[in-house]
Amino acid sequence: MATVSCLTLPLVSWLPWSANARDNAPDTSVLVFRCAVNSPMATSTPLHLLTTAEWQRASRFHQSIDRQRFVLGRSLLRQVTAHFSGQSPEQIELLVGPRGKPEWVNSAGWQVNLAHAGAWVLLALAKQAVGIDVEEIQSGFDYYSLTNSVLSNIEQDYTAQQVNSQHAFYDLWTRKEALVKATGLGLSEHLPHVPVLAGTHIVADDKIGGAGLFTIANFWVDNQHPAAVAWAGALSTTHSPVTCYTV
Helix, strand or coil: CEEEEEEECCCCCCEECCCCHHHHCCCCCEEEEEEECCCHHHHCCCHHHCCHHHHHHHHCCCCHHHHHHHHHHHHHHHHHHHHHHCCCHHHCCEEECCCCCEEECCCCCCEEEEEEECCEEEEEEECCCEEEEECCCCCCCCHHHHHHHHCCHHHHHHHHHCCCHHHHHHHHHHHHHHHHHHHCCCCHHHHHHCCCCCEEEEECHHHHCCCEEEEEEEEEEECCEEEEEEEECCCCCCCCCEEEEEC
């Protein structure tokens, strides 16, 4: 069985990324990094930061924005993880898991996950299994058409009762996606069976892809991009569980 605790982070303070971030963050913290697709890092990625296979994968994206976000994600991942490992970005070796999740080889216990949507790329870094999701709220998008494939009946009733049912839907959706990315399940058809209303839930581990304790926290990157991060472990009572940086 698995125990899943869900909460909403208070207003997030995005700190500027600095070299002492590692020293300030306990090993039980989850670090979240955001990078805008129009940032200097996005527009000046050195060729050597990506492998030949990654550049080939990038070239297969039909939309330029998808290609740009993929390249930025890999660049962000390598430059941040290089800082934590003491390696150069070029030395960071990544493997792609069976569900497409990047895995950092020789990471000294660190685990990573990437997400991107709209104007942002997000990276989550932790000393335990971690998953992150971000979505873009687009004008005119019929989010209601997704409710049956994403939410349980109880969750659909909950969102319908909220003042802003759209925001409530995205809060729950990003929580679910972050959790199945943390466990490695990654199957969208399981989402209605993943309970993520605020509070604590006991759920069969085959429904979420893992056993033990998991925590999910949702937050907003900006007023158009809801997000959530999930990690293996309980919520810390001694320090903020999530520290957020802008790169």
